[in-house]
Amino acid sequence: MTSFTLPPDYPRIQRVNSFEELVSTPFARGVNAFCWPRTLPGDFSEVVELLGGGEGIVTLDDTRLLALPVSAAGRVAVDILLADQRRLREHDLDPVLNCIHGYPRDEDAGPVSTDVFSFHADSATVAADTWLCTYHGAASEGLRNDEAQRRVDLPATRAELLRQFGGEDNEEFREYLKENCYDLHYAPVPLARPFSFGLGNLWRIATDYPGCPVPPCIHRAPATLPGHPPRLLLIS
Numbered sequence: 001m002t003s004f005t006l007p008p009d010y011p012r013i014q015r016v017n018s019f020e021e022l023v024s025t026p027f028a029r030g031v032n033a034f035c036w037p038r039t040l041p042g043d044f045s046e047v048v049e050l051l052g053g054g055e056g057i058v059t060l061d062d063t064r065l066l067a068l069p070v071s072a073a074g075r076v077a078v079d080i081l082l083a084d085q086r087r088l089r090e091h092d093l094d095p096v097l098n099c100i101h102g103y104p105r106d107e108d109a110g111p112v113s114t115d116v117f118s119f120h121a122d123s124a125t126v127a128a129d130t131w132l133c134t135y136h137g138a139a140s141e142g143l144r145n146d147e148a149q150r151r152v153d154l155p156a157t158r159a160e161l162l163r164q165f166g167g168e169d170n171e172e173f174r175e176y177l178k179e180n181c182y183d184l185h186y187a188p189v190p191l192a193r194p195f196s197f198g199l200g201n202l203w204r205i206a207t208d209y210p211g212c213p214v215p216p217c218i219h220r221a222p223a224t225l226p227g228h229p230p231r232l233l234l235i236s
């Protein structure tokens with residue numbers, strides 16, 4: 001596993017040194033992402049190979065993982081996959097482990113594509129964070145808030161959305177943007193420097209919910225390309 005460095009000079013990400021610190025530190029002073037950097041032992045590629053081919057998103061349960069005929073190194077990986085989920089469940093979270101061969105694309109995107117390949121903020125109606133760890137394959141990517149512009153604020157995009165909406169730029173229109181999740185998607189500014197979440201690192205990132213004390217962490221799924229290994233992703 002290659003060594004991982006957090007993006008330099010970006011105060012919104014705070015590195016933590018343990019799971020306990022990751023789970024208990026509140027988002028404050030503009031920090032909207034906590035990263036617990038880890039170099040994990042174990043052979044995750046063996047796990048992915050044993051899972052075999054597939055399509056789309058395959059959710060893996062504990063029983064299936066435990067039934068894989070893994071080597072000792074594969075067993076270490078399986079144990080980590082199970083332990084991470086157990087830890088999150090112990091904190092009343094509901095983690096899901098996915099083997100991702102591909103995501104559905106927003107085929108009929110219109111002026112704002114709203115699939116996971118587009119930089120976006122997760123949203124919630126109540127206080128909630130997103131947890132992410134990529135164990136294998138291409139890692140999730142982040143975009144600095146100061147290098148992101150809401151797509152609905154780009155004049156040409158807003159004009160097109162207004163045309164589609166067929167009304168005035170008023171409260172009703174803003175509600176329309178919200179209902180369609182258009183207001184959660186961001187465009188990188190020219191010369192933006194997206195960063196990788198890396199492999200093995202466990203992240204807790206801020207979402208967009210009423211009263212969230214910090215701006216949401218903007219992120220996206222990397223492109224899943226034919227012939228590339230599937231991703232193994234923990235998400236909660």
Ligand SMILES: [Fe+2]
Pocket residue numbers: 116120121122219
């Ligand atoms: Fe997301």
